[in-house]
Amino acid sequence: MITRNQERRGKPPAGPGIVADYKLLPGVPDEMIDPSGAIRPGWDKLMSAFDALGPTELAGRFERADQYLRDAGVFYRKYDGAEGKERAWPLAHIPLLIAEADWIRISNGLVQRAELLERIVADIYGDNRLVQEGLLPPELIAQSGEFLRPLVGVRPTSGHFLHFCAFELGRGPDGAWWVLGDRTQAPSGAGFALENRVATTRALSDIYAGMNIKRLAGFFRGFKDTLFAQGRRDGGRVGILTPGQLNETYFEHAYIARYLGLMLLEGEDLVVDNGQVMVRTVAGLKPVSVLWRRMDASFVDPLELRYDSHIGTPGMVEALRSGSISMINALGTGILESRAFAAFLPRLSKHLLGTGLELPEIATWWCGQSAEREFVLDNFDNLMIGPAFSTDLPFDDLRGTALGRSMTEEQKAQLKARIARHGGDYVGQEPVQLSTAPVYIDGKLEPRPITLRVYAARTEDGWTIMPGGFARVGSTRDTSAIAMQRGGQAADVWVMSSSPVEQVSLLPRDGEKLVRNSPGSLPSRAADNLIWLGRYAERCEASIRILRAYNARLAELSRPELPILSHCAEFLESMDIDASEAMPKGLLNAISSAVHSAGQIRDRFSPDGWLALNDLQKTAQRFGTRITTGDDSTRAMTVLLRKLAGFSGLVHENMYRFAGWRFLELGRRLERAIQIARITGWLTDKDAPDGSLEMLLEIGDSVMSHRRRYSVSAGTQSAIDLLILDPLNPRSVLFQLTELRTQIETLPGGIDDGQLSPAAKTALRIHTDLVIAEPHELTPERLDLLADHLGQLSGLVASAYFT
Numbered sequence: 001m002i003t004r005n006q007e008r009r010g011k012p013p014a015g016p017g018i019v020a021d022y023k024l025l026p027g028v029p030d031e032m033i034d035p036s037g038a039i040r041p042g043w044d045k046l047m048s049a050f051d052a053l054g055p056t057e058l059a060g061r062f063e064r065a066d067q068y069l070r071d072a073g074v075f076y077r078k079y080d081g082a083e084g085k086e087r088a089w090p091l092a093h094i095p096l097l098i099a100e101a102d103w104i105r106i107s108n109g110l111v112q113r114a115e116l117l118e119r120i121v122a123d124i125y126g127d128n129r130l131v132q133e134g135l136l137p138p139e140l141i142a143q144s145g146e147f148l149r150p151l152v153g154v155r156p157t158s159g160h161f162l163h164f165c166a167f168e169l170g171r172g173p174d175g176a177w178w179v180l181g182d183r184t185q186a187p188s189g190a191g192f193a194l195e196n197r198v199a200t201t202r203a204l205s206d207i208y209a210g211m212n213i214k215r216l217a218g219f220f221r222g223f224k225d226t227l228f229a230q231g232r233r234d235g236g237r238v239g240i241l242t243p244g245q246l247n248e249t250y251f252e253h254a255y256i257a258r259y260l261g262l263m264l265l266e267g268e269d270l271v272v273d274n275g276q277v278m279v280r281t282v283a284g285l286k287p288v289s290v291l292w293r294r295m296d297a298s299f300v301d302p303l304e305l306r307y308d309s310h311i312g313t314p315g316m317v318e319a320l321r322s323g324s325i326s327m328i329n330a331l332g333t334g335i336l337e338s339r340a341f342a343a344f345l346p347r348l349s350k351h352l353l354g355t356g357l358e359l360p361e362i363a364t365w366w367c368g369q370s371a372e373r374e375f376v377l378d379n380f381d382n383l384m385i386g387p388a389f390s391t392d393l394p395f396d397d398l399r400g401t402a403l404g405r406s407m408t409e410e411q412k413a414q415l416k417a418r419i420a421r422h423g424g425d426y427v428g429q430e431p432v433q434l435s436t437a438p439v440y441i442d443g444k445l446e447p448r449p450i451t452l453r454v455y456a457a458r459t460e461d462g463w464t465i466m467p468g469g470f471a472r473v474g475s476t477r478d479t480s481a482i483a484m485q486r487g488g489q490a491a492d493v494w495v496m497s498s499s500p501v502e503q504v505s506l507l508p509r510d511g512e513k514l515v516r517n518s519p520g521s522l523p524s525r526a527a528d529n530l531i532w533l534g535r536y537a538e539r540c541e542a543s544i545r546i547l548r549a550y551n552a553r554l555a556e557l558s559r560p561e562l563p564i565l566s567h568c569a570e571f572l573e574s575m576d577i578d579a580s581e582a583m584p585k586g587l588l589n590a591i592s593s594a595v596h597s598a599g600q601i602r603d604r605f606s607p608d609g610w611l612a613l614n615d616l617q618k619t620a621q622r623f624g625t626r627i628t629t630g631d632d633s634t635r636a637m638t639v640l641l642r643k644l645a646g647f648s649g650l651v652h653e654n655m656y657r658f659a660g661w662r663f664l665e666l667g668r669r670l671e672r673a674i675q676i677a678r679i680t681g682w683l684t685d686k687d688a689p690d691g692s693l694e695m696l697l698e699i700g701d702s703v704m705s706h707r708r709r710y711s712v713s714a715g716t717q718s719a720i721d722l723l724i725l726d727p728l729n730p731r732s733v734l735f736q737l738t739e740l741r742t743q744i745e746t747l748p749g750g751i752d753d754g755q756l757s758p759a760a761k762t763a764l765r766i767h768t769d770l771v772i773a774e775p776h777e778l779t780p781e782r783l784d785l786l787a788d789h790l791g792q793l794s795g796l797v798a799s800a801y802f803t
Contacts (some may be wrong), residue, residue, distance in 0.1 A: 007329045013542050017051035018058075021187055022445045028479055029171060030447060031096060031437040037408075040458045042097045042211065043498045049207045055443055062440060063094040065203035073602075074195050075251050089192065092489035093440050095200055096450060096471040103214075103495045106169065106177055107465040113497060114165050114456045114463050116345065117184060117336050119352045121161045125152050125332055135351055136344060139368050143424050144389050146185070146334035148297060150317050157323045158230060160458060161330040164292070166190075166469075169241065169452040171435035172360070174740075179359050180432065180451060182341075185334035186294045190455050191252035193470040194220075194259065200492040212497040214467035223457040225261045230326055237279060237521065241264035241270075243295040243311050245599055253294050254602030260716030262292065264603040267300070269523045272315030276324035279522040282659055282750035282801045290326045297331040305331075340366040340388040348513050362432060366464065368424030375581035377416055377430035379517050381405035383428035383442060385415060394408035434479045437471065439489070449479040452493065468493040494543040522659040528802045529600040530660055531794075534667025536560030536594035541644050542675040543577055543587050545699045550579055563689035571682050581631040583623045591617050614645040619643060623735070644801070662743045663801075670794050673736035674787045676700060680723050681783030684716050693719050700731050710721060720775040724783070733786065737767040740793070749800065759796040 019039060022029050032043045039047060047408045047456050051060055054389065066088075066342045074089040098106075115218050123130045126745040130136040141147050166187035168180040196214055201208045231238040242253040257264035263279065269662040271278050278285035293300065301316040319325045335341075342364035349357045364370040367387060376383060386401030404412065419426050436447035456468040473489040527683070550568045554560060560569070560580075577586035595617050598605050623636045648668075655661045682688070683696040693716065697703045700723045709726075710718045744750050766789050778786075 004094075007695050013185060014096065017047060018055075018445055019047050021171075022447070024500065025436055025447055025477060025479065028433065028449075029173060029175065031171070031435055034799035037426070040099075042095075042099065045205065045211060046094075046097065049204075049504045050672075058440075061203040061761065065091060065199040068199045068202050069195065069426070071611050072195065072607055073251070073614060074192070074199075074255075076192075076248055091196060091199055091453065092471070092491035093200070093203065093722065094438055094445075094449075094471040094541060095204075095367065095494045097451075098439050098450070098493060098495050102177070103467065106359070109179075109357070110167055110456050110465050111784075112353065112355075112358050113167065113179065113182070114162060116349050116353055116357075118160060118162045119180060119449060120348060121330075121333050121336055122388070123654075124153065124335065125330075130348070130351075130366060135348060136617045137368060139424050140338070140340055140366065141335065143368075144335050144338050144667055146297070146338065147388070148305060148332040151320070151332040154317075154321050156320075156330045157234070157326045158487045160331050163226075163328040163330075163341075163458040165456045167454050167456070169359070169454060170432055170450075173433065177452070178432070179357075179361055181339075183453075184336040185296060187455065188249040189453055189490075190220075190293070190466070191259070192249075192254040193453075193455070193466070193468060193492075195255065195735055196470050196490055196492040197468070208494075211494065214495040214497055214501050215504050216466060216468055218464040218502070219455070219457065219464060220249060220260060221459075221504065222459040226457075226675045227262070227292065227328070228572045229300065229460065231289045233328070234289035235387060236287035237263055237264040237277065239288055239292070240263055241267070241293045241295060241300070243299070247294075249294075251725065255567070262521065263288075263648075265291070265523060266525065266689065267295075267304060267309075267312045270313040270316075272313060272319050273323055275315075275319055277313070277319045277325045280665070282524060282527050284523050286521065288325065289708055290328065292328040293331075293621075297334055299330060301633040303355060306358070338389045339364065339386060339429070340368070342429070343372070344425065363430035367419050367426045367428065367429045367637055370720050372428075373419065374421040376426070377419060377429070379404075380416065382431070384431050385419075385428055388425055389428045401429070410676065430448075430714075434474075434687040436477075436479065437473065437491070439473055444753075448477065449474040450491070454680040467495045487803055493533070494668075506573075526601050526604055526660065527663040528798070530604070530663040531667035531670075531797070533594055533597040533601075534664045534665075534669075535671040536590055536597060537644065537648065538668050538671035538675065540587065540590045541641070541648075542672075542679070542699075543572075543575060543584075543590060543607070544574060544637050544641050544644065545577070545701070546575075546679070547577070547584070547587065548583070548641065549695050549698050551582075551630055551637065555634055556619075558630075564691045564695065567689050567692070567694070568616055569680075580629065581604040581784060582627045583620060583625070583636065588620055589784075591620055602662075606654055608654065609650050609775075612643065616640065616643045616647060631698075631783065661725045662747055665738065666743050666797060669736040669739045670790060672731070673733045674790045676723055676733050676736075677783045677787040678792070680720060681777075681780035681787075682781075684720060685780045696723065702729060702731055707730060712716040716777040720778050724778055725773060725775060734767070734770050736768060737763065741767055744797065747801070757800060759793060759800055760792065762789075762793050762796055766790065 022033070024033060029035070032040060034040050053061065069091060076087060076089060084226055114460045120130065124141060131138050131141065139506050159501065163182060164187060167176045167184035168183070170180050172178045194216060227238050240257045242250060244262055244266050247253070254264055255450055256262070269279055270288065271280060273285060273646060277288045277291070279288050295311060297304045300312045302309040302312045303314040303315060304317040316325070317331070319328060320331065342361050345361055347356055349355065365376050366389070367373040367376050377386070378654070381404040383404055385404055407415065434449040434451060437450045438445040439448045451472045452469060453472065455466040457466070471475050471491040473491050473495050475488050486547065514682065546568065550565060550572070553565060560566065572579045575586065577584045582650050595613055598610060600615055602610065620640055627633055627636050651664065655664070668717060679699055680696060683692040696719055697706050702722055706718065706722055708720060722729055724733045727734050727738060741760070744760045744763050745756070750757050755766065765785070
C-alpha cells in the first residue's frame with residue numbers, strides 16, 4: 001500500500017496485475033483506491049477477476065459488449081450545430097461499484113429530496129405560501145421560462161406533481177456524495193441504464209453472478225405496475241409521449257416503451273375531444289389516461305403554451321384541467337431544474353420537512369439578491385458562474401457554466417457588467433472537483449472523473465430508488481465538467497449487496513390476473529409507417545431483381561446499347577434508378593426509406609428485424625463505389641436479395657399476428673402486386689425486345705415454376721397466366737389480392753355488421769375481375785390500369801385508418 005503523500009504525487013498503487021500502473025490524479029479522491037492506497041472492497045474482487053482473464057480475453061469481452069450495443073442499434077443523437085447525427089452509445093466497460101452502506105445513504109437522501117421537490121412545486125402551482133412567507137423570491141419563479149402560468153391552480157389527477165425524477169451526484173472531497181443537479185422535466189437515461197447493464201453483464205456475466213449485484217428489473221416493475229394501475233382506474237391507455245425520432249434520446253423512448261409494454265405516442269397521435277385525450281388508432285379514437293412525458297412541457301400544447309410547437313397536441317392543458325389525463329411528470333415541474341433553486345433548498349428543507357438535507361447541496365448564490373450578487377462579484381475568480389435557469393445564457397464565446405478565473409479579462413468585465421444589470425439571470429456556485437474511477441483505455445486503467453445519475457420513481461408504496469442508474473465518465477482528466485454531448489462515456493453502476501439478491505423480472509408472477517391488450521390499440525401513425533415499411537421493402541426487392549437481371553446480361557453481352565438492355569434501363573429510369581451505376585443511388589434511397597419507416601416504430605419492431613434491415617443498408621453502402629457494373633453488380637444484388645429475404649423471413653415468421661403485422665403485410669402485398677403488374681406489362685408489350693419473357697420470369701422468381709407448370713417454352717400467355725392469374729404462385733398478382741382481401745377484412749371495420757368497408761369492396765372487385773380474366777385479355781394497358789386500381793386501394797386504406 002502507498003502513503004497519502006505518494007498518492008498526491010500520482011504514484012500507482014502497489015501490487016501486480018492490471019491495477020499496478022493505475023496512477024491517481026494528485027489530490028483527487030478515487031472510487032477504486034481509498035486514501036491509504038488500498039483497493040476498496042468489491043473492487044479488489046473485480047480487479048482480481050480481470051487479472052485472471054488476462055489482457056486478451058478482457059479486451060475480447062469488452063468488444064463483445066460493444067458488439068451487443070451495435071447489434072441492438074443503441075444510439076443517442078449528438079448535435080453538431082443545428083443537425084443531429086446518430087452516434088453509437090459510448091459504453092465505458094468497467095462498472096462503477098458502490099457499497100451497500102453508501103447506497104443506503106444515497107437512497108435515503110434522494111427519497112427525502114424527491115419529497116421536498118414535490119412539496120415545493122405543489123406550493124408554486126398551488127397556495128404559493130413559500131413566496132408569501134418570504135422563503136422564495138417571487139422573481140425566482142416569475143423569471144423562469146419553465147413557470148407555466150396556465151397550469152397555476154391545476155391539481156394533478158394522481159394527486160402528485162412528480163412521479164419520475166433523476167439526480168446528478170458527485171462525490172465530494174470529504175468522501176460524501178453531493179447533489180449536483182435535479183432532473184424533473186423529462187429525465188432521460190433510464191433505458192440507457194438498462195442497456196448498459198445488459199451489455200456489461202454479457203461481457204462479465206461470470207463476475208457479475210458472483211458479486212451479489214442488485215437488479216434493476218424490480219424498480220421498473222414497480223413503476224410499471226403503478227402506471228397501469230392508474231390507467232385501469234381511469235379506464236384508458238398508458239403511453240410514453242415522445243417528441244419523435246429526431247430527439248437525442250429517441251432510442252431510449254422506444255426501448256422503454258417496448259420493455260414496459262407502453263404505447264409510444266407523438267403529439268400528432270393524440271387529439272383532445274371534449275376534454276378527453278384520445279389516441280388515433282386503427283380502430284378509431286381510444287381514450288388515454290396516463291402519459292409519461294418525454295418532451296419539454298412548453299411544447300406539449302401549442303394552444304396554451306408554445307404557439308410555435310409542431311410536436312404538441314392542442315387542448316392538452318384543458319384536458320389536465322378537466323382531470324381526464326395524468327401527466328408524468330406534471331407540466332411545469334421543469335422549474336425545479338433551475339440552478340437558482342439550489343440556493344434555497346437547505347432552508348426550504350428545514351421549513352417543509354423539519355430537517356436539513358441528508359445529501360449536501362453545492363453552495364449556490366443567486367445574483368437576484370443584492371448581498372449574494374455582491375458576494376459573487378467579490379469572489380468572481382473562485383466561483384463557477386452560470387445561468388440561473390435551465391436555459392443557457394451566452395457570455396461571448398462561453399456558454400453554460402465556467403470558472404471565473406478561466407475567462408479572459410475582457411470576458412470577466414463583460415459578464416460582471418451583465419450580472420450587475422441583470423443579476424437574476426445568473427448564479428455563482430462553489431467549484432466542484434469530481435472523484436475519479438478507472439476506465440479501460442488501450443489495455444490499461446486510467447482515472448477519469450465521474451458523476452452518478454440515479455432515478456427515483458413513485459409507486460403505490462411511495463418513492464423507490466433505482467439500485468444503480470448510470471455513471472457519466474469524462475473523456476479527459478478534467479474533474480470539473482462532464483457531458484455526453486462533449487464526448488463522455490457511460491458506465492453501468494453495480495450496487496453491491498452483503499447477501500444474495502432476489503431474481504426479479506417483468507414476467508407475470510404466479511397467480512397474477514392475465515390482462516390482454518386490445519388488437520385495436522395500434523396508433524394510426526404506427527400503422528402508416530408499417531404499411532410503408534412493407535412497401536419500401538418490396539420496392540427494394542423489385543429493383544434488386546431487375547438490376548440483377550440487367551447486370552447478368554450486361555456481363556454476358558457487354559453491350560448496353562442492345563435492345564433488351566436499353567429497354568431494361570428505360571424501365572429502371574422510370575423507377576428513378578440509373579442502370580449505369582453499379583450500386584444505384586435510387587436503390588440506396590429506397591433502402592434508406594425502409595430504414596426510416598422502421599425507425600419511426602422502433603417500439604413495435606423486433607430487434608432482430610431492425611438488425612437485419614440495418615445490415616442490408618450497411619452492406620449496400622459498403623458495396624458503394626467498390627463494385628462495377630456487370631458481374632460485380634450481379635453478385636452484389638444477389639447478396640442484397642438474400643439479406644432482404646432474411647429480413648422478410650424474420651418479420652413473417654416472428655412477428656405476432658397483431659394489427660401491426662397486418663398493416664406490414666398489406667404494404668408488402670400491395671407493392672408486390674403493383675410491381676409485378678407493371679413489370680409484366682412492360683415485358684409483354686408487343687414492342688418488347690427478344691429475351692423479354694425470359695427476363696420477366698427471372699425477375700418474377702418463377703423460372704422453375706414455369707417449366708413445371710407449362711409443357712411448352714415460355715410464351716406471353718403462359719407468363720401472364722403464371723405471374724398474374726395463378727392463385728398458387730406466391731409471386732402472382734392474384735395471390736397478393738387474395739392475401740390483401742384477408743388482411744383488409746380482418747382489420748377493425750373491415751367487415752361491420754356484415755357490410756364490407758370501401759377498401760374491402762374495392763379489393764373484392766379487383767380480385768373478382770382477375771379471377772374471371774383470361775391471359776389474352778390482360779394487355780399491357782389493362783395491366784397498367786390494374787396497377788392504378790391497386791394504388792387507389794392503398795389510398796382507401798390510408799383514408800380509413802390514417803386520417
